[in-house]
Amino acid sequence: SSWWKSVEPAPKDPILGVTEAFLADPSPEKVNVGVGAYRDDNGKPVVLECVREAEKRLAGSTFMEYLPMGGSAKMVDLTLKLAYGDNSEFIKDKRIAAVQTLSGTGACRLFADFQKRFSPGSQIYIPVPTWSNHHNIWKDAQVPQKTYHYYHPETKGLDFSALMDDVKNAPEGSFFLLHACAHNPTGVDPTEEQWREISQLFKAKKHFAFFDMAYQGFASGDPARDAKSIRIFLEDGHHIGISQSYAKNMGLYGQRVGCLSVLCEDPKQAVAVKSQLQQLARPMYSNPPLHGAQLVSTILEDPELKSLWLKEVKVMADRIIGMRTTLRESLEKLGSPLSWEHVTKQIGMFCYSGLTPEQVDRLTSEYHIYMTRNGRISMAGVTTGNVGYLANAIHEVTK
């Protein structure tokens, strides 16, 4: 029809487009280390035992009603405890405005829209590099973006001094997006001491910190430990925002279960902010999906299922950590002239390999290995079965 003749095909998504290309490749040798989705040592997606058990308990449920616009209050309360702590004073004092969201993406977008509406002149400082969809989210929310230094290519680590300069030079009261743990795509996190310095400088500059915590549990294997950056900021009195997701750490990818929370001055402000978050959700999707929220609540409210979940998260994190060591050692055994120390120094789901886009293209065309063109390797896709093949291919394109 002539209505849409001006519509051009959208560009391939830098991450999800890799999955499409992988699926389309008929080669039996193909390896997918693109999308950040956990795979077991057989390269298969995993449904956690705790989720299977929760499904059994929910089976036959006759409850199919709408959730409120803010989602499942029980799931939200249980989720806040993961981020703020079981005994958080902020939860007790009802100072947190929080709603269930369409996973982490939905939490980031709802916050970006809230920021646009209630801090209309503000912009957002986003790290270089970051999860590619962060730029889309704040762009579509029409919040202007700035960037701040984060990754140091020479050391493949954190460019802490440049980061602190950018924080210092930003106008007072700027909004910053921070990855709470397991930075995507670099796998580089500030140390606890560096987080403390960042928090102090944010205090001095009266900046707003928005934490995207999409991988709680995947950095260290311990969700409480992975929330350390958030706890430091809370101890220092910051009124922060947090995006949480159960996509990776509970394997609920397609269930789209997440949470957006904003720490407010007092209960009255929290009620007002929550009502406005609901007001934003209503014309967007009205209310969030039921099933995933019920799975999360069933698991987290039952001490046995929760401890099973904690064990399973650690197993996933430990498998990834083990693959880091194996990949690095395989590359070193091949006599690679490059240092691969960063493969084991970086943490979480991703390794920022340092491969150039051209080298990545060769891995795909010559070896049927799929990763994002920024050289990010989803370590979750690395298995004892493919790590040798992967190391050899990386060696061949980098020697």
Ligand SMILES: Cc1ncc(COP(=O)(O)O)c(CN[C@@H](CCC(=O)O)C(=O)O)c1O
């Ligand atoms: C930092 C960060 N925030 C939020 C999300 C959103 O996750 P939800 O599924 O909405 O909870 C991701 C997922 N990034 C992964 C997964 C694929 C994607 O959405 O890009 C990735 O980078 O491969 C992420 O890496």
